[in-house]
Amino acid sequence: MTTQALRNRYVSDSVATAPPSKLLVMLYDRLVLDLMIAGQSLEQGDRQTASGRMQHAQEIIMELRATLDTTAWSGGPGLASLYSFLITELVQANVTGDRSRVESVQSFAEQLRDAWREAAAQVIGAGP
Template identity: 85%
Template sequence: MTTQALRNRYVSDSVATAPPARLLVMLYDRLVLDLMIAGQALEDADRSTASTRIHHAQEIIMELRATLDTSVWSGGPGLAALYSYLLNELVQANITGDRARVETVQGLAEQLRDAWREAAAQVTGTGP
């Protein structure tokens, strides 16, 4: 088995066996990674790579929004509105090639990721 095949299997197994809280953090980790690469690609004038990564980031945010049950938590509607804002910023960033918008979304995504990571650690008792 090749190194890439082993890596793919490891990632697949990790996702398949991860608890929901860990899956959420993994999504945020990937979102931040996509935005970091998109921002760098925009700086390097590589619009193709930037667009691919921005689209993937949008897909992640849409998945986060689709799975958010706003009736369970009083902060749910606010988080849904924030997801809408992030999506709009990424659409505009992709249209205009605006790296600053990508960086704004990245900063917010990092804050959300860190908050969810801390919450997940508290729920599982593993510490932050």
């Protein structure tokens, strides 16, 4: 088995066996990575790579938005609005090549990721 095949299998197994809280953090990690690469690509003048990464980031945010139960907690509607804002910002960043918008979305994504990571750790730490 090749190194790439082993890596793909590891990632697939990790996703398949991860609890929902861990999956959420994994999504945010990928979102932040996409945004980092998009920003770097814009800085280097590589609009094609930047565009692909921004589109993938939009897909992740749309999935987060689609699976958000806005009735589960009082902050749900606000988070849904934030997701919509982030998608709009990424669309505009992609159209205009505006790195500062990508960085702004990345900042929000990092803060959300860190908050969810902390919440997941508390849930795991509390145990059954």
